Amino acid sequence: MKKIYSLLIVLIAFVLVGCGGLDTGGGEVSVDEPVEEKQAGDITIGLSVSTLNNPFFGALRDGVVETAEANGSQVQVLDAQDDSATQSNDIDDLIQQNVDILLINPVDSSAIQSAVEAANAAQIPVITIDRSTDGGSILSYIASNNVDGGEMAAEYIVELLGEGANVVQLEGVPGTSAANERGEGFENIANEKLNVLDSQSANFNRAEGLSVMEDMLQSHSEIQAVFAQNDEMALGALEAIESAGKDIVVVGFDGNEDAVSAVEKGQLSGTVAQKPYDMGKIAVETVYKFFSGEAIEEQIDSPLELIK
Numbered sequence: 001m002k003k004i005y006s007l008l009i010v011l012i013a014f015v016l017v018g019c020g021g022l023d024t025g026g027g028e029v030s031v032d033e034p035v036e037e038k039q040a041g042d043i044t045i046g047l048s049v050s051t052l053n054n055p056f057f058g059a060l061r062d063g064v065v066e067t068a069e070a071n072g073s074q075v076q077v078l079d080a081q082d083d084s085a086t087q088s089n090d091i092d093d094l095i096q097q098n099v100d101i102l103l104i105n106p107v108d109s110s111a112i113q114s115a116v117e118a119a120n121a122a123q124i125p126v127i128t129i130d131r132s133t134d135g136g137s138i139l140s141y142i143a144s145n146n147v148d149g150g151e152m153a154a155e156y157i158v159e160l161l162g163e164g165a166n167v168v169q170l171e172g173v174p175g176t177s178a179a180n181e182r183g184e185g186f187e188n189i190a191n192e193k194l195n196v197l198d199s200q201s202a203n204f205n206r207a208e209g210l211s212v213m214e215d216m217l218q219s220h221s222e223i224q225a226v227f228a229q230n231d232e233m234a235l236g237a238l239e240a241i242e243s244a245g246k247d248i249v250v251v252g253f254d255g256n257e258d259a260v261s262a263v264e265k266g267q268l269s270g271t272v273a274q275k276p277y278d279m280g281k282i283a284v285e286t287v288y289k290f291f292s293g294e295a296i297e298e299q300i301d302s303p304l305e306l307i308k
Helices: 002-019 055-070 084-096 113-121 146-161 177-193 206-219 231-243 257-264 276-290
Strands: 044-049 074-079 101-104 126-129 140-144 166-171 195-201 225-228 249-254 270-273 299-302 305-307
Touching: 044 055, 044 084, 055 074, 055 276, 074 084, 084 101, 084 113, 101 113, 101 276, 113 126, 126 276, 140 146, 140 276, 146 177, 146 225, 146 249, 146 270, 146 305, 166 177, 166 206, 166 231, 177 195, 195 206, 206 231, 225 231, 231 249, 231 257, 257 270, 257 305, 276 299
Parallel strands: 044 074, 044 101, 101 126, 126 140, 140 299, 166 195, 166 225, 225 249, 249 270
Antiparallel strands: 270 305
16 A cells, blocks of 8 residues: 555656646746646636635635636636635645636645645646635745835824834734735834734634634733734724724724725724735736737736725
């Protein structure tokens, strides 16, 4: 049995090497072997989304589906419901369906690695959206510059409250590239200009944002500002703050409809707005460039905007 397992590993490695060029080494990514060029109408796209319960990812899906269908492509959409095991099974299903390319919005950047490697072995190209993968080979990673966005949020808090203000951070799902990068950007500024009292995960979830914020308010009466790594957590935190009768600056990240409405009403202080629909659209446009034989940038930034 061990011999069979070892032989399979060697075979997979051989196939991966044979694919060639699908790396993330820097600059433009191209394949060593000529791409089998395809017209848009002949392309079937597999899309695996982390969760459609979050409106942000619903907009991302709409950008993919509407752009693809407008060009005559087919799209198979699967919702992982924020479960890494479900997502791995979904991607396996898409591989079995022999889709032409996979667009993956990972639940977890580490856990998705084996699924990406399975797609590599099946010679199905992969593009990651909003969150990347810790391993495996991808054509491109399409996302907002999360580090810049985290810095933007921290600088805005400094602008509102001045240096030395007491701030807490609500982190996203541990292990996701979005959480890591937004936290990195925030801390680049906050560690120099703000007093960070606490930082805890609320898993990009509104209900958890509410409960974690309630605990933080009990532990830290001196909180002046909150940075939440997405709007769902920001809105949960806002509910806890309002229930406690506090006046605290809250800045979110994503720019979803509920958050923008809360900013307009003067409830939420601001949100670093991504454009998920455009992210999905860019992903499909990148698919068409790839199947036209064009070189692909290893990372494509989607624009950010501070709404305040």
